[in-house]
Amino acid sequence: MSVHKLNIVSLIRKKRDNEELSPDEIKTLISAYAKDQVPDYQMSAMLMAMFINGLNDEESAAFTSAMLYSGEVLDLGSIPGLKVDKHSTGGVGDKISLLLAPVVAACGVPVPMISGRGLGHTGGTLDKLESITGFNVNLDLDRYREVLAKHNLVLIGQTEEIAPADKRLYALRDVTATVESIPLIAGSIMSKKLAEGIDALVLDVKYGSGAFMREKSDAIALAQKLVKIGESFGKRTLAFLTNMEQPLGYKIGNWLEVEESIDGLRGKGPDDIMELTYVLSGAMIYLGGKAASISEGIKLAEQAVSNGDALRKFRDIVEEQGGDTSLIDHPEKYKKPEIVHEVKARDDGYVFSIDAYSVGMAALELGAGRRSKEDRIDPVSGIVLEKKLGDQVKKGETLAFLHTNNTTYLNTAETLFQKAVVIAKDIPKIEPLLNCRIDKDGIHESITQ
Amino acid sequence: MSVHKLNIVSLIRKKRDNEELSPDEIKTLISAYAKDQVPDYQMSAMLMAMFINGLNDEESAAFTSAMLYSGEVLDLGSIPGLKVDKHSTGGVGDKISLLLAPVVAACGVPVPMISGRGLGHTGGTLDKLESITGFNVNLDLDRYREVLAKHNLVLIGQTEEIAPADKRLYALRDVTATVESIPLIAGSIMSKKLAEGIDALVLDVKYGSGAFMREKSDAIALAQKLVKIGESFGKRTLAFLTNMEQPLGYKIGNWLEVEESIDGLRGKGPDDIMELTYVLSGAMIYLGGKAASISEGIKLAEQAVSNGDALRKFRDIVEEQGGDTSLIDHPEKYKKPEIVHEVKARDDGYVFSIDAYSVGMAALELGAGRRSKEDRIDPVSGIVLEKKLGDQVKKGETLAFLHTNNTTYLNTAETLFQKAVVIAKDIPKIEPLLNCRIDKDGIHESITQ
Numbered sequence: 046m047s048v049h050k051l052n053i054v055s056l057i058r059k060k061r062d063n064e065e066l067s068p069d070e071i072k073t074l075i076s077a078y079a080k081d082q083v084p085d086y087q088m089s090a091m092l093m094a095m096f097i098n099g100l101n102d103e104e105s106a107a108f109t110s111a112m113l114y115s116g117e118v119l120d121l122g123s124i125p126g127l128k129v130d131k132h133s134t135g136g137v138g139d140k141i142s143l144l145l146a147p148v149v150a151a152c153g154v155p156v157p158m159i160s161g162r163g164l165g166h167t168g169g170t171l172d173k174l175e176s177i178t179g180f181n182v183n184l185d186l187d188r189y190r191e192v193l194a195k196h197n198l199v200l201i202g203q204t205e206e207i208a209p210a211d212k213r214l215y216a217l218r219d220v221t222a223t224v225e226s227i228p229l230i231a232g233s234i235m236s237k238k239l240a241e242g243i244d245a246l247v248l249d250v251k252y253g254s255g256a257f258m259r260e261k262s263d264a265i266a267l268a269q270k271l272v273k274i275g276e277s278f279g280k281r282t283l284a285f286l287t288n289m290e291q292p293l294g295y296k297i298g299n300w301l302e303v304e305e306s307i308d309g310l311r312g313k314g315p316d317d318i319m320e321l322t323y324v325l326s327g328a329m330i331y332l333g334g335k336a337a338s339i340s341e342g343i344k345l346a347e348q349a350v351s352n353g354d355a356l357r358k359f360r361d362i363v364e365e366q367g368g369d370t371s372l373i374d375h376p377e378k379y380k381k382p383e384i385v386h387e388v389k390a391r392d393d394g395y396v397f398s399i400d401a402y403s404v405g406m407a408a409l410e411l412g413a414g415r416r417s418k419e420d421r422i423d424p425v426s427g428i429v430l431e432k433k434l435g436d437q438v439k440k441g442e443t444l445a446f447l448h449t450n451n452t453t454y455l456n457t458a459e460t461l462f463q464k465a466v467v468i469a470k471d472i473p474k475i476e477p478l479l480n481c482r483i484d485k486d487g488i489h490e491s492i493t494q
Numbered sequence: 495m496s497v498h499k500l501n502i503v504s505l506i507r508k509k510r511d512n513e514e515l516s517p518d519e520i521k522t523l524i525s526a527y528a529k530d531q532v533p534d535y536q537m538s539a540m541l542m543a544m545f546i547n548g549l550n551d552e553e554s555a556a557f558t559s560a561m562l563y564s565g566e567v568l569d570l571g572s573i574p575g576l577k578v579d580k581h582s583t584g585g586v587g588d589k590i591s592l593l594l595a596p597v598v599a600a601c602g603v604p605v606p607m608i609s610g611r612g613l614g615h616t617g618g619t620l621d622k623l624e625s626i627t628g629f630n631v632n633l634d635l636d637r638y639r640e641v642l643a644k645h646n647l648v649l650i651g652q653t654e655e656i657a658p659a660d661k662r663l664y665a666l667r668d669v670t671a672t673v674e675s676i677p678l679i680a681g682s683i684m685s686k687k688l689a690e691g692i693d694a695l696v697l698d699v700k701y702g703s704g705a706f707m708r709e710k711s712d713a714i715a716l717a718q719k720l721v722k723i724g725e726s727f728g729k730r731t732l733a734f735l736t737n738m739e740q741p742l743g744y745k746i747g748n749w750l751e752v753e754e755s756i757d758g759l760r761g762k763g764p765d766d767i768m769e770l771t772y773v774l775s776g777a778m779i780y781l782g783g784k785a786a787s788i789s790e791g792i793k794l795a796e797q798a799v800s801n802g803d804a805l806r807k808f809r810d811i812v813e814e815q816g817g818d819t820s821l822i823d824h825p826e827k828y829k830k831p832e833i834v835h836e837v838k839a840r841d842d843g844y845v846f847s848i849d850a851y852s853v854g855m856a857a858l859e860l861g862a863g864r865r866s867k868e869d870r871i872d873p874v875s876g877i878v879l880e881k882k883l884g885d886q887v888k889k890g891e892t893l894a895f896l897h898t899n900n901t902t903y904l905n906t907a908e909t910l911f912q913k914a915v916v917i918a919k920d921i922p923k924i925e926p927l928l929n930c931r932i933d934k935d936g937i938h939e940s941i942t943q
Contacts, residue, residue, distance in 0.1 A: 054669060054670070054671050055671075057542075057670060057671035058671040061542065061545060061546065061671050061672075084534075084535075084669075085533075085534070085535035086533075086534035086535045086537070086538040086666060086669070086670060087538070087669060087670055088535070089535040089536070089538050089539040089542075090538040090539060090541065090542040090670035090671065090672060091542075092539065093506075093510065093538075093540075093542035093543050093546075094542050094546065094671075096510060097510065097542075097543065097546045097547070098546070217535060220503060220533075220535070220536060221503070221506060221535060221536055221539035222503050222504075222506035222507040222510050222539065222543075223510075223539060
């Protein structure tokens with residue numbers, strides 16, 4: 046005990062003094078913490094030292110590995126083909142997983158997708174899937190393999206067996222102001238994704254008002270760290286830097302986003318949704334060995350949408366996982382919110398900016414999100430935008446509809462939303478959605494290669 | 495609870511991002527921690543952020559104040575005169591408090607001294623006093639005032655009422671590698687000293703192998719911080735930077751140090767002990783308003799030793815606090831150790847260096863110190879040096895005697911001691927014991943003014 050205590054203190058001291066920790070030291074620390082042999086007060090001091098002094102690439106890989114091997118690492122070797130997944134750092138209205146997973150699977154690349162729930166201003170893929178009546182995201186790992194083998198696709202939630210050290214560490218980081226650290230975020234993301242049994246990974250790293258990373262430079266640093274970690278595990282890893290200056294698409298809220306995804310799978314989604322889906326899918330199809338380039342992958346993705354394969358794949362997986370397929374065929378039959386409140390423009394001009402963070406928080410107030418992990422969400426609530434960046438508006442014209450079943454926070458939500466939307470006389474300069482591509486060779490301005 | 499949690503996290507975030515905490519924020523944090531409203535894992539993250547990013551002078555004063563007012567702050571207003579104490583950052587063989595307290599009290603300056611116990615390689619004044627059979631350091635605060643009023647002197651241990659937040663924080667710092675921070679150390683020292691009800695304070699800040707601060711630059715920074723904090727509370731504060739390259743005096747160990755102190759009070763102590771006693775006493779007498787300068791204070795201190803007043807004062811306080819005064823009159827009657835082991839020089843030459851830290855650890859192995867707070871010490875054990883820095887030695891000549899009642903660690907102690915003493919052909923360059931004086935106006939090369 047005394048020796049053990051001394052060891053942990055000496056490890057904290059090393060990181061505090063900005064010295065490098067060896068892979069063995071990091072492994073010892075994390076595995077002891079996962080086994081309850083290191084108290085939270087020591088780990089939080091270490092996390093703060095890591096936060097302030099950082100982790101170099103070798104330390105980051107060791108940290109990821111320690112969290113990865115704190116739990117089960119799936120072996121999907123029995124399933125033919127290169128398994129590819131995507132991870133997004135999260136944004137408002139980001140329903141791309143719902144479109145891309147069936148698109149890529151329809152193109153013959155197995156997609157073993159383990160997703161999370163929403164917290165704060167961003168939604169979670171799991172919550173969106175669960176808005177489809179009957180859809181079961183809690184499959185055990187045998188069933189996970191079986192569904193994947195059958196459909197090239199499976200959509201589940203994180204199980205207790207996946208990276209348990211990450212789960213404990215994340216909870217501790219949340220209450221000790223040690224969340225927003227690039228190596229700690231990267232380790233958390235990659236340990237969970239690597240546990241899925243993937244061969245390659247595509248990352249959507251977002252920056253801007255609605256993203257976890259407000260600054261582009263931070264997003265680039267995170268993308269580079271993620272790629273380095275992925276490659277150090279022998280997994281081909283491609284990251285795209287994407288702009289989250291306004292919500293993605295027009296719909297924010299769990300069922301609303303499923304609805305917009307179905308539109309997209311029918312080839313009728315908003316431009317930003319379709320563009321991002323095709324590029325990320327194209328990259329996954331390329332990494333999955335079914336296309337010779339990202340551009341060719343994008344063409345295959347477009348075909349899978351236009352010929353209906355992608356929508357059929359989505360319908361199949363909904364059916365396989367117990368969801369009500371009639372809602373996929375007829376989304377208009379979904380239960381309606383009690384209140385649909387119109388938000389009107391207060392000025393003439395152009396939509397100059399939309400603060401995505403505040404729009405996400407407004408959706409949360411309406412019932413679409415969670416303040417804490419224990420909160421329940423209302424699948425039907427959310428926001429439907431009528432105007433987006435650069436659109437001309439007249440005073441009194443509809444900016445958006447707020448959907449909810451609870452009037453308690455409707456005023457708060459409307460206030461948040463009105464503050465989020467700035468109308469000006471000038472047309473704003475709109476940045477491209479996709480900023481750059483980052484791989485092991487560096488940063489590329491060209492999105493495809 | 496949720497609001498409270500958010501507040502603490504936002505305070506941690508501020509310090510993490512190297513922003514300044516307001517006095518109110520620091521007060522809220524420390525008082526909530528003292529009331530068990532902030533969990534250790536949050537406080538340790540904060541301590542690490544404070545350790546790495548530091549605290550400016552205003553924050554340091556607020557931190558000290560928060561710890562000070564977490565407990566009782568004594569009011570000694572009913573006792574006439576300016577109350578003055580001394581604090582040393584601790585060293586090996588540092589028994590100066592035992593000499594200086596009676597010297598200063600004998601010169602008419604009240605000395606309300608609350609001391610600590612030893613831990614690790616340094617001894618504590620309390621343990622030394624308790625080696626005097628019967629001496630009671632556990633007086634309550636009423637009795638503390640009474641003894642001080644009667645003798646201008648009282649020597650007690652820290653009570654539960656004094657700066658309880660510091661006690662809790664120190665225990666947490668000890669296991670989270672956040673001890674060696676200048677503002678945290680300064681806050682810990684000053685909160686305890688200011689609680690004593692003093693009007694002025696003299697500080698002995700040590701540097702070198704046997705000191706808490708190995709580097710002179712760190713010791714200077716600590717001294718400056720201590721002076722700034724003291725002055726910000728309206729207490730005149732003087733610091734002396736002193737060299738701890740070798741143990742102070744010839745005797746290390748609890749009773750051995752009392753013995754050497756009695757020699758000193760008889761005017762027959764080693765030169766370094768006498769020099770440091772006179773300078774620190776002189777500064778205290780000056781701050782206590784009984785001398786017009788430090789130099790004049792030094793003269794008064796020398797007189798108090800030569801005319802026997804200081805030794806009589808020591809005898810009086812031993813009697814008042816229940817100690818056996820026959821041991822003060824006849825120290826040679828003290829019980830003897832079972833083993834007195836001679837350590838011989840292995841080479842001819844000069845004592846080139848003595849690593850005070852290792853000598854302190856050797857004394858600990860013999861029974862004079864504690865590895866952990868629960869360890870018991872043996873008052874009779876310790877080390878008597880026969881040679882000090884610069885002394886010529888012949889191979890086979892006695893370097894020191896190790897005193898102990900337990901043979902178990904005798905070999906370890908001898909090995910530590912032999913390693914600590916380097917004998918070389920050249921005479922070493924010996925730094926002066928007193929390096930400089932630091933007050934609110936800055937650093938002064940002249941020790942007196």
